[in-house]
Amino acid sequence: xxxxxxxxxxxxxxxxxxxxxxxxxxxxxxxxxxxxxxxxxxxxxxxxxxxxxxxxxxxxxxxxxxxxxxxxxxxxxxxxxxxxxxxxxxxxxxxxxxxxxxxxxxxxxxxx
Amino acid sequence: xxxxxxxxxxxxxxxxxxxxxxxxxxxxxxxxxxxxxxxxxxxxxxxxxxxxxxxxxxxxxxxxxxxxxxxxxxxxxxxxxxxxxxxxxxxxxxxxxxxxxxxxxxxxxxxxxx
Numbered sequence: 001x002x003x004x005x006x007x008x009x010x011x012x013x014x015x016x017x018x019x020x021x022x023x024x025x026x027x028x029x030x031x032x033x034x035x036x037x038x039x040x041x042x043x044x045x046x047x048x049x050x051x052x053x054x055x056x057x058x059x060x061x062x063x064x065x066x067x068x069x070x071x072x073x074x075x076x077x078x079x080x081x082x083x084x085x086x087x088x089x090x091x092x093x094x095x096x097x098x099x100x101x102x103x104x105x106x107x108x109x110x111x112x
Numbered sequence: 113x114x115x116x117x118x119x120x121x122x123x124x125x126x127x128x129x130x131x132x133x134x135x136x137x138x139x140x141x142x143x144x145x146x147x148x149x150x151x152x153x154x155x156x157x158x159x160x161x162x163x164x165x166x167x168x169x170x171x172x173x174x175x176x177x178x179x180x181x182x183x184x185x186x187x188x189x190x191x192x193x194x195x196x197x198x199x200x201x202x203x204x205x206x207x208x209x210x211x212x213x214x215x216x217x218x219x220x221x222x223x224x225x226x
Contacts, residue, residue, distance in 0.1 A: 002155065002157070004155075031212065033212070033213065033214075035214075042216060042217075042218050042219065043202065043214075043216035043219075044216075045213045045214060045215070048211060048212070048213055050211070055211050056210065056211045056212075056213050058213060090155060090156065092156075094212055099144050099161070099163055099206065099212055100146070100158055100161055101158075101212065101214065102158070103148075103155040103156040103157070104155055105154060105155045106155050
């Protein structure tokens with residue numbers, strides 16, 4: 001158990017819908033990262049937050065957005081969903097001053 | 113920007129035999145290097161990391177890796193594998209200037225058979 005929690009574990013929805021994935025980092029970790037894992041693209045970095053502020057952006061679609069709240073939990077919002085958005089979405093957190101990330105168990109999103 | 117190439121998509125190996133998983137990277141800046149393992153239906157677990165210092169890094173579960181700057185490689189080894197080592201292994205790189213975001217390789221599936 002990494003100490004990073006993600007909810008829900010599974011999510012099934014339809015094309016065109018909007019969903020919210022939630023992540024709680026390890027206690028004391030200020031950085032949160034979101035990654036997408038799909039069969040065709042592999043593991044891709046989406047976005048990073050540090051203490052509530054966006055720090056880095058990767059291959060994140062405009063239909064996707066994220067935020068980190070004052071209690072440090074983070075949410076990834078996916079809208080206008082397409083079949084190709086079906087993937088595992090991982091959240092990771094990192095301790096201040098340490099260059100390693102601890103991953104949550106992931107949310108498996110299925111878009112039908 | 114960084115990129116990572118894992119040279120083998122699948123590695124079959126017999127129980128108690130050694131295994132080596134190959135990883136090469138490219139980067140215009142100094143890097144940090146990582147190996148993660150993903151067991152079926154689970155998240156990623158950090159096996160080991162290279163940040164600086166000794167180029168031979170020891171991790172959990174008997175794994176070790178060697179950083180070779182001249183060959184831009186970070187190969188993972190284990191002298192004797194167990195059935196429980198069956199999993200997917202990912203090499204990842206982070207530039208020292210990139211706020212920690214990880215660039216992953218495509219993964220190597222290790223299948224250990226008796």
